[in-house]
Amino acid sequence: MVEVRLRDVSNYALRRVTDVFPEGKLSVLLGPNGAGKTTLLRVIAGLEKYFGHVLFDGRQVDDVPPYERSIAYVPQRNSLFKNMKVYDNIAFGLRARGYLEKEVKGVVRNLAESLRITDILDRYPARLSGGEARKVALARALAINPELIMLDEPFTGLDAEVSELIKQDIMMLLRHYRKTIILVSHSTRTSLVNADFLHVLWMGKLIYSGKLSQLDTNKLPECIRYWLGTTLHVDEIITEDGLAKALIGDSSIPLAEVPKEMQARKIIVLPDSVKICRKGSITGVIESVYRSGHYYRATINLEGNRDLRIYLTTPAPVRKGETVKLKITYGIPLGD
Amino acid sequence: MRKNKTVISLTFFLIIWELTARIINNPLYPPPSEVALALALPKLYWALGTNYLLTATRALTGFATGLVAGIGLGILSSVKQGQDYLQPIATIFFVVPSVAWIPLLIVWVGIKPFELPVIASFLCSFPPVLYGTINALRTLNSDEVEAALSLGAKPTLIFKKLIIPQIVLKIMPLIKSEAVMAWKTVFVTEMVALSSGLGYLAIIYSETLEVSKLLAVISVLALTTLGIIQVLDKLESRLTTKWFGGEDWLRYGSGM
Numbered sequence: 001m002v003e004v005r006l007r008d009v010s011n012y013a014l015r016r017v018t019d020v021f022p023e024g025k026l027s028v029l030l031g032p033n034g035a036g037k038t039t040l041l042r043v044i045a046g047l048e049k050y051f052g053h054v055l056f057d058g059r060q061v062d063d064v065p066p067y068e069r070s071i072a073y074v075p076q077r078n079s080l081f082k083n084m085k086v087y088d089n090i091a092f093g094l095r096a097r098g099y100l101e102k103e104v105k106g107v108v109r110n111l112a113e114s115l116r117i118t119d120i121l122d123r124y125p126a127r128l129s130g131g132e133a134r135k136v137a138l139a140r141a142l143a144i145n146p147e148l149i150m151l152d153e154p155f156t157g158l159d160a161e162v163s164e165l166i167k168q169d170i171m172m173l174l175r176h177y178r179k180t181i182i183l184v185s186h187s188t189r190t191s192l193v194n195a196d197f198l199h200v201l202w203m204g205k206l207i208y209s210g211k212l213s214q215l216d217t218n219k220l221p222e223c224i225r226y227w228l229g230t231t232l233h234v235d236e237i238i239t240e241d242g243l244a245k246a247l248i249g250d251s252s253i254p255l256a257e258v259p260k261e262m263q264a265r266k267i268i269v270l271p272d273s274v275k276i277c278r279k280g281s282i283t284g285v286i287e288s289v290y291r292s293g294h295y296y297r298a299t300i301n302l303e304g305n306r307d308l309r310i311y312l313t314t315p316a317p318v319r320k321g322e323t324v325k326l327k328i329t330y331g332i333p334l335g336d
Numbered sequence: 337m338r339k340n341k342t343v344i345s346l347t348f349f350l351i352i353w354e355l356t357a358r359i360i361n362n363p364l365y366p367p368p369s370e371v372a373l374a375l376a377l378p379k380l381y382w383a384l385g386t387n388y389l390l391t392a393t394r395a396l397t398g399f400a401t402g403l404v405a406g407i408g409l410g411i412l413s414s415v416k417q418g419q420d421y422l423q424p425i426a427t428i429f430f431v432v433p434s435v436a437w438i439p440l441l442i443v444w445v446g447i448k449p450f451e452l453p454v455i456a457s458f459l460c461s462f463p464p465v466l467y468g469t470i471n472a473l474r475t476l477n478s479d480e481v482e483a484a485l486s487l488g489a490k491p492t493l494i495f496k497k498l499i500i501p502q503i504v505l506k507i508m509p510l511i512k513s514e515a516v517m518a519w520k521t522v523f524v525t526e527m528v529a530l531s532s533g534l535g536y537l538a539i540i541y542s543e544t545l546e547v548s549k550l551l552a553v554i555s556v557l558a559l560t561t562l563g564i565i566q567v568l569d570k571l572e573s574r575l576t577t578k579w580f581g582g583e584d585w586l587r588y589g590s591g592m
Contacts, residue, residue, distance in 0.1 A: 047482050066485040073486035079479035083501045083579040092497075093487035124580065144487055 001180050002056045002070075002147040004044060009052035013039040015204040016052070022197060023057075026174065026181045030188065031201035032227060037184040038076065040201065041150045044182070045073040056147070067096075069148075072141030076152040078133045080125035086136050087121040093144035111139040114173055138170055142177060149174065150182045188228060188270055192332045193257055200228065213334050217268065226297055229270040229332075237265070237333060246331055249303060251281040259333035267331035274300075276318065280325035286318050300324065366548045371555060374548040383537060384556060391522055391533040392560075394450065398457025399518035403511065406462045407503070410469025419470045426470060429463030434521045442529050449532055453525040457518040464514050465507065472506035473499075501579040505572070512568045516561045523557060 004021040013036040021027045029037050042048035046066035054061050061069060072093075080089050087108055094104045112118045115135045125133060134154060141149055154170060171194055174181050183194070192198070198215055200208040202224055208215065217224070217231045234246040237259055244255035246267045255267065284300040291297075298318065318324055350368050357367035374380055413419040437459050445452050476499065484494045526535025534553055541550035 042482075045482075045486050047485070066482070067488050067490055069486070070488070071486050073483065075479050075483060077479055079477070079483040081480055081484070081498060082477075083498070092484065092489065096484075096487060096489040096493055126580075140483075140487065 001178070003058075004148060004180065004182070005053075005055040005058070006040075006044075007053040007055065009040070009043055009050050009054065011039065011043070011048060011050040013204050014043070014050070017201075017204075017206050019199055019206055019209050021180060021182055021199070023180050024178055025196040026183060026194060027197040027199055028192075028195035029182060029184045029199045029201060030228075031186065033186055034203075035186075035201040036204040037186070037201055038152055041073065041152055041182065041184055044148075045069065045071050045150060047073075070144075070146050071148045071150060072144060072146035073150045074137045074141050074152060074154065076156065078125075078137040080128075080133055080136055080140070082125050084124075085121065086117065086123050086125070086128070089125065089136055090121075090139045090143050092140060097144065107143050108139075111143055114176075115139050115169060135169065138173070142173070146179065148180045148182070149177075150184075152184045153186070154183065155185070189256060189332065192268060192334075200224070213266070215268065215334055216266075226271060226292075229268045229273075231334070232267050232269055232302075232331070233265055234267055234331075235265075237267075244333065246333070248282065253282075253328045253331045256330050256332045266334040268334055269328055269331050273329045273331070275327045275329065276324050277327050278325055280327040282326040282328060284324055284326055286320055286322045286324060289318060289320055300326065302326075364545070364547050366551065370548045371551045375552045375555070380549055380552060384534075384553065387533050387537050388556060388560075390449075391453075391519070391526065391535070394453040394525075394533065395457050395519045395522040398454040398522065399461045399515055401454075402458045402461030402514070402518070403465055405458075406465025407469050407507075410466050410473065411499075411503070413470060414473045419473065422466070423470050426463050426467040429459070430467045434460030434517065435524050438521075438525055438528060441525075447529050449530055452529060453522040453533070456525045457521045460517050460521040461514040464510055468507040468510040469503060472503045475506070476502055501575075505575060505579065508568070508572045508575075512565055512572075515564050515568060519557065519561055519564070 001023040003023040006017050006019045009017045017036075017040065029040060031037050039048055043050045044054055046054075046061070046064060046069050056069070080086075081092065084092065090108045090111060091104045094107060099107075108121070109118070112121055115138065117132060117135050117139065120128060120132055120136075125136070128136065138151070138154070141151075151170075192212065195212045197210065198208060198212045199206065200220075207220060207224055215231060217228050220228065232246075232248070234248050234253070236247045237255070238245055238247065239258055242258070244258040245252040246255055253267065253269070282302060284302045287299040287301050289296055289298045354367045354369060357365050357370075375384070409422070410419070413422045434456065438456055441452055441455055441459075445455055480498055481494055484498060485491075489497075522533065523535040523538070526533035527539050528535075530536050534557055538550055538553045541547070541553065
């Protein structure tokens with residue numbers, strides 16, 4: 001495990017980023033497309049030029065070549081070696097490090113069993129499905145027992161059902177390995193559900209870095225709140241039949257997962273999870289509406305002085321000052 | 337199945353040739369049977385054999401040196417963006433037909449029976465192979481290289497395991513066509529400047545109107561180039577199977 005520190009890192013995509021990725025934790029790097037997330041990973045991996053400093057456990061690694069950094073970097077497109085079978089792909093890093101073939105075999109078999117890919121070890125990458133390819137890329141990264149694992153958009157491009165299963169497999173394995181993990185995502189929901197620490201990049205600048213439980217989007221610039229969502233303080237979080245709900249007054253909001261801390265009173269509501277509908281159980285007053293491209297942005301005041309920033313995907317059916325009924329399809333608990 | 341179609345096609349071609357030659361009945365347009373008989377003549381057989389060896393040695397030497405130099409320099413040029421400087425030059429040499437250099441080479445090198453055709457065939461294969469290698473390197477999947485680097489592979493290993501297989505298979509079609517072009521270039525050089533080799537024989541038989549023998553020389557050249565293509569096709573197929581699991585290579589661009 002390693003702690004990664006960035007000091008004033010700048011290049012064509014990043015602007016003076018200073019940040020810490022704590023050791024042994026899952027840090028999620030979140031940001032819209034073009035925010036500089038991938039560039040930041042590549043800087044840490046030593047694959048991109050930059051000004052400033054990168055430190056592993058306090059040791060400056062700016063001049064250390066990528067092959068000596070002990071990092072497993074899984075790029076967005078998996079980058080499996082097309083001229084090697086799955087087995088050889090997973091074994092590549094071990095062989096490069098001079099492991100004996102007997103040891104290589106053991107590691108590859110173990111990982112293949114953990115990720116349930118033993119039946120595809122003899123296949124070439126071109127014969128794999130998207131989900132299988134992701135698993136192989138992850139197995140290849142884990143095989144070298146790296147200090148740091150960096151995954152760039154590991155769940156993108158998979159269909160919803162497969163994605164959920166693969167996510168579970170991948171997250172379970174990552175937790176099991178207890179490594180420092182940096183996961184890049186532009187999917188807010190995936191990131192918030194899984195993260196220990198959250199790092200938000202916006203146009204190359206670091207906007208937020210800290211524990212997920214301490215995230216309060218109300219302190220962030222408004223444009224980011226429209227994208228990231230709104231932190232809501234709720235009255236209570238309860239579970240019914242294994243499903244968690246947050247209570248606000250007489251209304252309840254289903255939660256994406258059961259929170260680790262039931263005492264937590266904070267959830268995040270993503271902009272796309274709020275709908276205006278007559279049968280909605282939450283009442284709010286439209287504070288402002290304005291057009292943003294094909295969308296409308298609205299700020300809605302809820303009872304108890306809570307306000308929501310949401311996008312409306314249809315021409316605004318509401319006017320400023322109007323009282324509306326809202327339905328929030330899900331919220332994400334910000335546990336400890 | 338494909339083999340059968342080839343046999344049918346060639347047989348059809350020979351039958352049409354035989355029939356039209358019999359109908360026209362002109363010594364300047366002999367039938368294939370007559371060409372085959374000419375090939376069996378001991379005198380022609382001996383002349384063809386010795387000159388064939390000369391042409392083959394010249395073509396292979398020029399082609400092999402061009403191939404090694406082209407791939408080698410192409411790879412070297414990838415260091416420090418050297419390809420940016422080399423590619424324009426390679427492009428100029430690539431677009432000029434190789435036979436266009438022959439008059440200049442006659443002036444510079446002289447009518448030397450080995451050097452002249454070898455340099456001509458070298459100039460035929462070197463620029464395209466260099467150009468192809470530079471392009472193959474440019475289109476190399478950098479994600480794979482970066483993934484390998486972060487997995488702890490040193491550049492030499494990446495080169496051996498990832499870059500070489502990709503480059504070789506990417507420029508294989510070019511290698512095939514240039515191998516044939518090297519023969520053609522040597523043939524033309526022998527025709528215009530030398531007094532030995534298959535090209536020279538072709539000119540002699542043309543001047544003496546021995547059309548059967550001339551066609552025999554052309555047939556030998558055609559069969560040789562056909563053989564080269566067959567051998568290189570097999571090599572490509574083997575390498576594809578060894579490195580990319582056969583037909584998976586066809587899906588190489590899938591971006592996985």
